[in-house]
Structures are given as structure tokens and as C-alpha cells.
Amino acid sequence: MTHFVEVDVRPVLRDGGEPFEQIMGAVAGLAPGDGLRLLATFKPTPLLHVLASRGFSHEAKELAGGDWEVLFTPSDVDWAPEPAGAAAAQDGAWPEPARFLDNRDLDPPEPMVRIMATTAEMAKGEVLAALLCREPLFLFPELAKRGHSWRGAFEPDGTTYKVLVKIGGAAEAA
Amino acid sequence: MPGVTLSRWTMSYFAAALAALLGAELLMAAGFGYPRAGLQDPDTLVLVHLAAIGWLSLLMCGALFQFVPVLVAKPLYSNTLPLPTLIALVGGLALLLAGFLRLGGHLTINVPFLPVAGGLLVIGFGLAIWNLGRTLWQARPLPLPARFVLVGLFGLAATVLLGLVFALVLGGTLSLAHFTEVTALGVPIHAVAGLGGWLTLCAMGVSYRLLAMFMLAPEPGTTRTRIALHCGTAALALAVLGGLAAICLDFSRNLALALAGVPALGALGFYGADIAHMYRARKRRRIELNSRMAILALASLAASVLLTLAAIGLGLPDSAVAASVFLVAFGWLSGLGLAKLYKIVAFLTWLECYGPVLGKAPTPRVQDLVTEDRARQWFWLYFAAMWCGTLALLFDAGLIFRVTAAAMALATIGIAAQLVRSRRLVNVKSEMRLPAGASRPRLLLCTSSRA
Numbered sequence: 001m002t003h004f005v006e007v008d009v010r011p012v013l014r015d016g017g018e019p020f021e022q023i024m025g026a027v028a029g030l031a032p033g034d035g036l037r038l039l040a041t042f043k044p045t046p047l048l049h050v051l052a053s054r055g056f057s058h059e060a061k062e063l064a065g066g067d068w069e070v071l072f073t074p075s076d077v078d079w080a081p082e083p084a085g086a087a088a089a090q091d092g093a094w095p096e097p098a099r100f101l102d103n104r105d106l107d108p109p110e111p112m113v114r115i116m117a118t119t120a121e122m123a124k125g126e127v128l129a130a131l132l133c134r135e136p137l138f139l140f141p142e143l144a145k146r147g148h149s150w151r152g153a154f155e156p157d158g159t160t161y162k163v164l165v166k167i168g169g170a171a172e173a174a
Numbered sequence: 175m176p177g178v179t180l181s182r183w184t185m186s187y188f189a190a191a192l193a194a195l196l197g198a199e200l201l202m203a204a205g206f207g208y209p210r211a212g213l214q215d216p217d218t219l220v221l222v223h224l225a226a227i228g229w230l231s232l233l234m235c236g237a238l239f240q241f242v243p244v245l246v247a248k249p250l251y252s253n254t255l256p257l258p259t260l261i262a263l264v265g266g267l268a269l270l271l272a273g274f275l276r277l278g279g280h281l282t283i284n285v286p287f288l289p290v291a292g293g294l295l296v297i298g299f300g301l302a303i304w305n306l307g308r309t310l311w312q313a314r315p316l317p318l319p320a321r322f323v324l325v326g327l328f329g330l331a332a333t334v335l336l337g338l339v340f341a342l343v344l345g346g347t348l349s350l351a352h353f354t355e356v357t358a359l360g361v362p363i364h365a366v367a368g369l370g371g372w373l374t375l376c377a378m379g380v381s382y383r384l385l386a387m388f389m390l391a392p393e394p395g396t397t398r399t400r401i402a403l404h405c406g407t408a409a410l411a412l413a414v415l416g417g418l419a420a421i422c423l424d425f426s427r428n429l430a431l432a433l434a435g436v437p438a439l440g441a442l443g444f445y446g447a448d449i450a451h452m453y454r455a456r457k458r459r460r461i462e463l464n465s466r467m468a469i470l471a472l473a474s475l476a477a478s479v480l481l482t483l484a485a486i487g488l489g490l491p492d493s494a495v496a497a498s499v500f501l502v503a504f505g506w507l508s509g510l511g512l513a514k515l516y517k518i519v520a521f522l523t524w525l526e527c528y529g530p531v532l533g534k535a536p537t538p539r540v541q542d543l544v545t546e547d548r549a550r551q552w553f554w555l556y557f558a559a560m561w562c563g564t565l566a567l568l569f570d571a572g573l574i575f576r577v578t579a580a581a582m583a584l585a586t587i588g589i590a591a592q593l594v595r596s597r598r599l600v601n602v603k604s605e606m607r608l609p610a611g612a613s614r615p616r617l618l619l620c621t622s623s624r625a
Contacts, residue, residue: 045395048315105457108387109525109540113532120533133390135247140177141622142529159392 002073004037005030010067013041020156023047027054036072043068046158094166097129098122104133104160112139115165119148124168132161144170178243180526180620183256187236188515189618190264192590194228195508199586202579209572213492214361216278220271225503227267230373233511235259235302238323240522241380242306245320246313252305259301266294277344292341299334303327318399322379325407329371332414336364352422359427363417365499366431370438371410373507378445384514385449389465390457394448402444409438442479463546463553467513470557474505497568504560512556512589520544520596526615527599535609543596552588555581
């Protein structure tokens with residue numbers, strides 16, 4: 001039986017607050033094998049993806065009054081404290097980003113053009129941070145071909161996708 | 175590896191599909207099938223299946239193999255299956271058309287075309303459903319646009335299985351009572367499941383993502399989208415399960431179809447509201463030709479709803495039924511298909527050719543691969559001719575219909591030529607065309623280079 005730690009973010013949400021830090025803090029504090037019982041005022045779809053990338057499966061149900069209860073259960077094999085990016089498991093902390101791009105208002109594939117152009121100017125080991133308005137699915141294969149590694153997830157607002165690219169990161173981890 | 179690579183055979187699907195569209199338009203221009211022959215006459219069936227399987231279904235399969243991975247952020251389950259799928263579908267279609275030509279007395283060879291065609295089409299569509307279904311399965315929980323595609327695949331399965339029953343009964347291999355009844359009365363259900371379930375629901379799902387992507391519009395995910403999905407699912411289930419139950423239990427088939435029409439109207443209404451919201455809330459003010467032409471396709475969908483309601487009010491005369499089906503197939507589905515093809519052929523070609531050299535050499539923009547001014551006239555000719563064709567069908571003007579079909583064929587050739595120009599990079603300035611490290615894409619194959 002999984003032990004669930006309860007986090008109720010409804011008061012924070014009703015006050016117009018942002019509970020993402022609180023939730024991720026609780027996740028970080030879970031003992032291996034523990035699950036998380038989250039209570040929120042809406043179905044936290046972006047969070048489901050974020051925690052899925054950390055090896056949690058979820059079961060969401062609507063409660064009376066329109067609130068939501070989500071049970072996050074760790075899967076036995078995938079439990080990893082780091083996000084499961086291309087090379088995330090192999091290397092630990094990344095340096096602070098050296099370059100930032102806000103590509104949210106650009107037409108596709110302009111965000112990809114800019115990211116590739118910027119990565120070409122950067123030194124090995126440096127990190128680029130870019131904001132996008134969707135998950136850059138066509139970008140990832142191109143990053144992989146050049147030996148870069150990346151980590152990415154939707155921000156808590158659910159519409160901004162933040163990707164970190166480490167130059168030459170894949171080669172470094174290999 | 176996360177991320178989406180280019181689907182190798184998608185361009186071949188598109189090419190085969192365009193050839194079938196042109197074939198269907200030329201047959202209509204030649205006066206083959208309806209209105210000279212009856213609605214369910216074998217000649218009309220040749221035409222209908224060339225358009226529905228050859229053009230629309232191959233186009234949809236090719237697009238789904240590329241874009242379902244984009245919808246669900248997971249790679250396609252198998253990149254090797256699309257080729258055998260294409261071969262089975264094209265072979266099955268060819269035999270199906272031969273079977274109808276034989277039924278119509280144009281072929282006198284004594285070969286059981288229809289049952290073999292049915293088998294091949296079941297294999298082809300079965301492989302497509304398996305491949306796409308497994309891709310969706312590994313991506314649960316599915317985002318909303320992908321759920322439309324999932325329900326659409328159920329529509330495809332229903333259409334194909336009904337088609338197989340028809341083929342076996344008409345080919346003389348199957349003679350059980352219920353199957354013969356289904357063959358006699360089930361054609362409208364087959365058509366609704368195909369055009370409404372499979373093609374329209376998938377087009378809705380894919381259009382949500384493509385319009386959001388190319389107009390920088392908000393992704394749908396509202397209650398409205400959810401209701402559209404539930405209504406669409408209910409309509410498909412009522413039409414197929416209700417319709418078949420009605421036939422087998424001797425109830426009114428038309429009542430079941432009319433009941434399905436209620437949620438169908440809801441689905442289209444909520445979808446329309448969603449799309450209108452996306453156009454209004456888009457961040458990109460000046461939209462490209464593909465998004466402008468998609469408006470004409472969406473308008474055709476709205477018009478086809480009105481026309482269908484009018485047809486029901488008039489007691490379903492053949493001319494009104496034909497005009498409605500024509501407008502759904504050639505206005506909504508084909509119009510949207512051609513408009514989106516114009517963008518995605520250029521987009522995929524750009525990605526294939528210039529993706530590998532990004533950041534290493536100056537590259538053209540995607541819009542440098544197209545010349546919208548030239549393409550615009552062909553799109554307008556297509557839509558104008560198609561709308562006139564709808565009216566000609568409605569008012570039983572056979573000769574005018576043939577002229578409009580010829581104009582549609584001409585427009586299709588014009589649009590296809592523009593697609594070939596995009597693919598061959600003809601529109602790109604020569605000094606930018608092939609930077610060091612880039613190679614010219616092949617016309618019918620996408621190559622994803624590996625590091």
C-alpha cells in the first residue's frame with residue numbers, strides 16, 4: 001500500500017497564489033516509495049506532465065464542489081529525483097544559463113532557428129534557457145544530432161514551455 | 175529519444191492522394207457516375223471510393239503518421255509499417271474500383287475483385303489503426319486533440335468493417351440474413367462513419383493543433399472542446415451502433431441517424447466556436463494563405479450542415495443528398511486538406527533540408543519555399559468551382575457540374591505544381607538554396623539524417 005503525503009493547495013489558489021513551489025517542495029521531501037495526495041481547485045494538467053517526467057503516475061478525480069483530488073503514485077523503477085531529460089540521469093547540477101531567449105511570440109520554426117543559431121555561438125558546457133509557446137518536438141532530434149542535452153517542461157502556467165540546452169552535454173555524459 | 179522525426183513515407187501518401195483526387199475530378203468532368211448514373215450505381219461508387227479512400231483517407235493517413243506524434247509528444251510506434259500500409263491500401267483500392275467496374279459491366283473478367291479488395295483494405299487500414307493506436311496508447315493520458323483522432327480511428331474501423339461486409343455480400347461470399355440486410359440498408363451508415371467519424375473527427379483533432387501552431391493561437395483545452403469531443407463520440411456511436419441495431423431489429427434506420435444528428439450538430443457547433451475563438455485570439459495578426467484558405471473550408475463545413483438540414487426538410491431527394499456529400503468531401507475535407515498540405519509540405523521540406531544546417535549556415539525561411547501569390551489563384555479557382563459544383567448538383571445541372579469538375583481538376587493541378595515547387599526548393603533564391611551540408615530533398619521520400 002502506498003503511503004500518501006497530503007498537500008492541499010486550495011487555500012493558496014483561492015488567495016490567487018502560486019502553489020508550484022509548495023508542491024515541488026513536497027515532492028522533493030517524499031521518502032522513496034511515498035505518493036502525494038494533492039487537493040486543488042482545478043485539474044492541474046501541466047503538473048501531471050511534470051510529475052510524469054519524474055516517474056509518477058496519477059489518478060485524478062473531481063470532488064463535490066468542483067475541486068480535484070489527484071493521487072500521484074511513484075512507479076517502482078522510474079523513481080528519479082531529477083527530471084528525465086535526454087541526459088538528466090547521467091549528470092547532476094547544470095550551471096546557471098549563460099544565454100536566455102524568449103521565443104514565445106515567434107512563428108514556427110523561428111524559435112528553433114534562433115535556438116540552433118545561439119547554440120552554435122556558445123561554448124561547450126554552457127547552458128541556454130529558452131521560453132517557447134509549445135513543446136519543441138522537432139527541435140529535440142536536431143539537438144541530439146549535435147550532441148547537446150536538454151531538459152524541458154511546461155511552466156506552472158501551462159502555456160510556456162521552458163527548455164534548457166547544455167552545449168555538448170550528451171557527449172560529456174557519454 | 176523524445177521529439178518527433180520526419181515520417182519517411184508521408185510525401186508518398188500525399189502524392190498518391192493528390193493523384194486520386196485528380197482522377198476523381200477528371201472522372202466527374204467526363205460525366206462518369208452521378209448525376210448521369212444513380213447515387214448507389216457502381217459507377218458512382220467508383221468515384222466515391224476513389225475520392226474517399228484514394229484521396230481523403232491516404233491524405234489523412236499520411237498526415238496522421240506525421241502529426242499524431244506531434245499531438246502526443248511521443249514517437250510513432252512503427253516507422254516501417256507505413257510503407258506496407260500504403261501498398262495494401264493502394265492495392266485494395268485498385269481492386270475495389272475494378273470490382274465496381276465489373277458490377278457496372280465495364281469489366282467482364284470473372285475475378286472476385288470485391289472480397290479480395292475488402293481483405294486488402296482491412297489489412298491496410300488495420301495496420302494504420304494498429305500503428306496509430308499503439309502510438310496513442312503509449313501516450314496516455316491523451317491531450318484533447320489526440321482524443322478526436324482516437325474516436326476517428328473507431329470511425330475508420332466501423333467504416334472498414336461495414337465495407338468488408340458489403341464487399342463479401344456483393345462478391346457472393348457471404349449470405350447470412352443480417353449481413354444482407356446490412357448491405358441493403360447500411361450504406362448511409364458506412365458513409366456517415368467514414369466522412370463524419372473517421373475523416374471529420376480526425377480533421378477536427380489535427381486542425382486544432384495545426385491552426386494553433388501556424389497562427390500562434392491558444393491551444394484548445396476548454397470545456398467547449400471537451401463537449402465537442404463527447405458530442406462527436408456520441409453521434410458516431412448512435413449512428414453506427416444505433417443504425418445497425420435498427421436495421422437488424424427492423425426499426426427505422428433513418429430515425430437512428432436523425433438521433434445521431436443531434437449530438438453531431440452539437441459537436442460541430444462547439445468545434446466552430448472553438449475555431450472562431452482561435453482565429454480571434456491568435457497572436458499572429460497577418461495569417462498565411464493556408465490559414466486563410468482553411469476559413470473557406472470551415473465555411474463549407476457550416477454550409478454543408480445547413481444544406482443537410484435542408485435536404486432532410488425536403489425529404490432527402492437524391493440531388494440534395496449528393497450536393498451535401500459533395501460539399502462535405504470536396505469543400506470541407508478536401509479544402510482543409512489542400513490548404514494544410516500547402517503549409518505542411520513546405521514546413522516538412524524546410525525541416526528536412528535546412529534542419530541539419532541550422533546555426534551552421536544562413537538558411538531561408540519556410541515562407542521562402544512558397545509563392546503565395548501564385549498559389550492563391552489556384553485555391554480561389556478550386557473553392558469557386560467546388561461551390562458552383564455543389565449548386566449544379568443541387569439543381570441537377572449535369573453539364574455545368576462537369577464544367578466545374580474540370581475547373582477543380584485544373585486548380586488541383588495548379589496547387590499540386592506549387593507543392594512540387596516547394597518540395598524541389600524552386601522558389602528559394604539560388605544562393606540560399608543549398609548551403610554546405612544540406613541536400614536537396616527527394617520528391618516522394620523524407621529523409622531524416624542521423625548524426
